[in-house]
Amino acid sequence: MKSRWSDTGFAATVDRYVAAGVNRDLAIRTYTTRLLGSDPELVLHGGGNTSVKTVFTERGGSPVEVLCVKGSGWDMGTIEPQGLPAVQLQPLKALVKFASMSDEEMVMMQRRLLLDPTAPNPSVEAILHAILPFKHIDHTHANAIVSLTNQPNGEDLIRELFPKAIVVPYVMPGFDLAKACDAAFRADPEANGMILLKHGIFTWSDDARTSYEDMIAKIDRAERRLAKGNPKPFTVVNPPSNLATAAAIAPILRGAIAIGTGIEGMPKRFVLEHRSNPKILDFCNASNLASLVSRGNATPEHVIHIKRLGVALPAPVADDFDAWAGSVRDAVAAYVSDYKAYFERNNTRCGGIKTMLDPMPRVFYVPGVGIFAAGPTSKAAAVCGDVVEATIDVITKAEGIDAFEALPEADLFDIEYWSLEQAKLAKNVEKPLTRQVVVVTGAAGGLGLAIAKALRAEGAEIAMLDIDAESVATQAARLGGFGRVCDVTDPQSVQAAIDAVSARFGGVDIVISNAGAAFQGKLVDVSDALFEKAFALNFWGHHYIARAAVKVMRAQATGGALVFNVSKQAVNPGPDFGPYGTSKAALMSLMRQYAIEHGADGITSNAVNADRIRTGLMTHAMVEERSRARGMSAEAYMRGNLVAREVTGSDVAAAFVHLAKARATSGAVLTVDGGNVAAMMR
Incomplete structure (x- = not known):
């Protein structure tokens, strides 16, 4: 040093x-x-x-x-x-x-x-x-x-x-x-x-x-x-060649440690942090991994971040994935049982005055893949990851001399349940969407950016997808989110993006399928190419993102939420908007089909029907054009609703947030247009 x-x-x-x-x-x-x-x-x-x-x-x-x-x-x-x-x-x-x-x-x-x-x-x-x-x-x-x-x-x-x-x-x-x-x-x-x-x-x-x-x-x-000790103290077992990826296994791990419901009935999940490097892999591939992760902490305060013990798992074989998922559930169940017993015997020693913390593990060690650290937020998961890396470093060096020996469990319990630490935890108040991972498409500007901001303010971890690489990187950095370039009309690009989100946060809980564009023209006049382009973005792009996300949600087995931007055109078509209106109408049917097919999985599917919102989609030029088509001023056009008030992007974002939280609503369309009788759903 x-x-x-x-x-x-x-x-x-x-x-x-x-x-x-x-x-x-x-x-x-x-x-x-x-x-x-x-x-x-x-x-x-x-x-x-x-x-x-x-x-x-x-x-x-x-x-x-x-x-x-x-x-x-x-x-x-x-x-x-x-x-x-x-x-x-x-x-x-x-x-x-x-x-x-x-x-x-x-x-x-x-x-x-x-x-x-x-x-x-x-x-x-x-x-x-x-x-x-x-x-x-x-x-x-x-x-x-x-x-x-x-x-x-x-x-x-x-x-x-x-x-x-x-x-x-x-x-x-x-x-x-x-x-x-x-x-x-x-x-x-x-x-x-x-x-x-x-x-x-x-x-x-x-x-x-x-x-x-x-x-x-x-x-x-x-x-x-x-440095005089053995730098490679572990007998390393080579993992199988057909390993499942971190993106594939993270939702299984994340789902296994969810702990019921929290604020507003949202599942109380954890966010994961995956790490892998040669030192981590040597440790995870050790033949005595189960023994190493059951020794205890490097220093006493680490128990606050990663609990006393970790979970050693078998290598995840891609073509026997169901069996591996079962071993995860069994390992977590055993961990919870052991943790409760640990609490009871030490709480008895302390006079029975302690209240048990959640019993879920905070660290998984997976041969060939690396470690997965869990926390209520991405930041907390990263802290856990840092502590795990320090733990691996300490154990490896100690084993190189003789053997790693941690404090007795009673001493670690006294730190984990220290009254001063309990007081700190009591002050931590979670926001409604803390612990939730949200994907927003078309997130780099306009309405998508407004939605991402609103969700972040509610505590969500946000994955921002957009085709504009520079803008999505800038906005994600500004909001503390994860930015990813994605062309939603390309199923491979969508799958790669959802895999990246799963690898980054451990899974997906909420999808705001917002990306779209207003393709104009009369049906008898527009080219087939333009019509196909409208459906590629306004229908197929939504299906691709929902399909990929639902697979992750089902692997997590903790439910989820899909919220689509269907637009007023799906309900109340306007002149010269055939490609846009028909593709959005098809999207509304798609939303309802997802609601029908995945309600039993605890996945809700809803939509927002918004109208006349100044965004990157509805530009000043478009406002002028649409107002002229209706023979009125731009201001009158934008205020042409029952409450005579222009609807803003933040109004629409609030509707998306509401449906993202809704646990007993599915197959619904929430209208945000200030009141338009022709676009009313019922």
């Missing part, structure tokens, strides 16, 4: 913060914290913490000694000065003298010592940082350190490698750990750093750079020791 220190970067960062009024020590601390947090082999997603002791001047002009320590909810890689809340130092240090203190009491006492009462909670290790008599304290959960400590002889390895460091047996983070470290440091005040077995490492100094580079040097030493 190499130092990432940059004199130029240090000066630029510190000067910028100081110019903005930030305490210089805090500015320095922010820079070095980010250095540590930028390396995933040191900390991941909120792990680790840092601090600096400095002096703030209160409003009355009185100086006060403070500890600026990483706050709850902040990530070291992106931290800002406000992510290191200032706590009164002397009274914080004094807390270690208490004989005992509950987690809740500790949090309350630390909050009372904040200079800014609106600041985030100080780290649960704030007292530990306070009692160490150094200006800068760095703490990470470095892979290399836990690879050494998580072994049967881990303590011996650490003492041999770091003879001048304090070694502390595992104690749960919080007040008890602060007490244990206080006693250990007072017994050896000249020690050079501190290593917490099966947890992480502390370095310190009165100089920020010295503390940071001591951390890097110690990790480098640990990595050099690990």
Whole structure:
């Protein structure tokens, strides 16, 4: 491991913060914290913490000694000065003298010592940082350190490698750990750093750079020791050549871990993250994979993201897919049963006061294919994926020396069901479409983009398909969605797009089949080629996308929703719009047929009948043309409805969102036109 220190970067960062009024020590601390947090082999997603002791001047002009320590909810890689809340130092240090203190009491006492009462909670290790008599304290959960400590002889390895460091047996983070470290440091005040077995490492100094580079040097030493081990510790079993793809198996996995219904009756699914690289595949192809994934976590806080154990599956053979799907369901059922038993025996130990979390696994290990990590959102699934990769790295290196040995299950349970973590989870409120994967066609502009925005605002993961490569990439990046070029008139392009969505998110739950175009002309005048083009886009394109998506929905076996843009022309045809109106009328019949054929699968099929919406389809020129055809002004034409109001794209988007959520409506057409008697469905 190499130092990432940059004199130029240090000066630029510190000067910028100081110019903005930030305490210089805090500015320095922010820079070095980010250095540590930028390396995933040191900390991941909120792990680790840092601090600096400095002096703030209160409003009355009185100086006060403070500890600026990483706050709850902040990530070291992106931290800002406000992510290191200032706590009164002397009274914080004094807390270690208490004989005992509950987690809740500790949090309350630390909050009372904040200079800014609106600041985030100080780290649960704030007292530990306070009692160490150094200006800068760095703490990470470095892979290399836990690879050494998580072994049967881990303590011996650490003492041999770091003879001048304090070694502390595992104690749960919080007040008890602060007490244990206080006693250990007072017994050896000249020690050079501190290593917490099966947890992480502390370095310190009165100089920020010295503390940071001591951390890097110690990790480098640990990595050099690990490099002496066997880099390929697993006996690898070559998977069969006819493997099913990640896109094919992801919906099976995703469906197997759905947990009933959530907000507004929507199935409570998970979003998946698939990863595969040589290191992951070596691990997944190990002959003892089932044993490896049943050992436990690399560091205790990982249990919050990926639970204690993963699920090892057999290789998915493409021509025996049904049998493999059955093995997935059996494996998940066994996992759930084991998890409930794990909860019951540990909850009994804790006095029966805990409420069980959902028992579904968060990680699948699939030979030949890779890992699948699950989370309520794409972001959460990615976090799980990062943690799984770190776990694989730690286990592989530990096995190369001797054997990986995690904490006992009781210790991991205490972290998974830690009251402080439970409080964080209680604050997480999901939106109505959180956990749902939505495909929107024609999504790069106009009505499709408005629908995608509305769905994203409701919490959905959005896959945006469009034939315009540049626009769909731009808009997907802007909305935090997944953009994919797709020609809906080409069944192969559609299938490739749905496969890509399944590989990206694990499946498909809702399809907004919106792509279309207004082909004009009299039936006796238009060419056959134009007529065929109208049906290719306005009928066949919708069928191709629905057909591919329904196959995924059926594999998931958790239902789904199809919503088609049929347009007013399907109900109330207009003059000179033959190709458009007839193809849209055929689309309405297609929608109803899907409702009939797949209602038993829990898949709804509905449509939106919108009229006179200014979009990329209905341009200003078209508005002028249609209004002239009816002998009225453009404004009167656009307001020509019962409520005398122009209907907007957001009005129509709201209708699509409503039907995407509707669980007891199928085969229906929802009209959004401000009231047009001729286009009324009944």
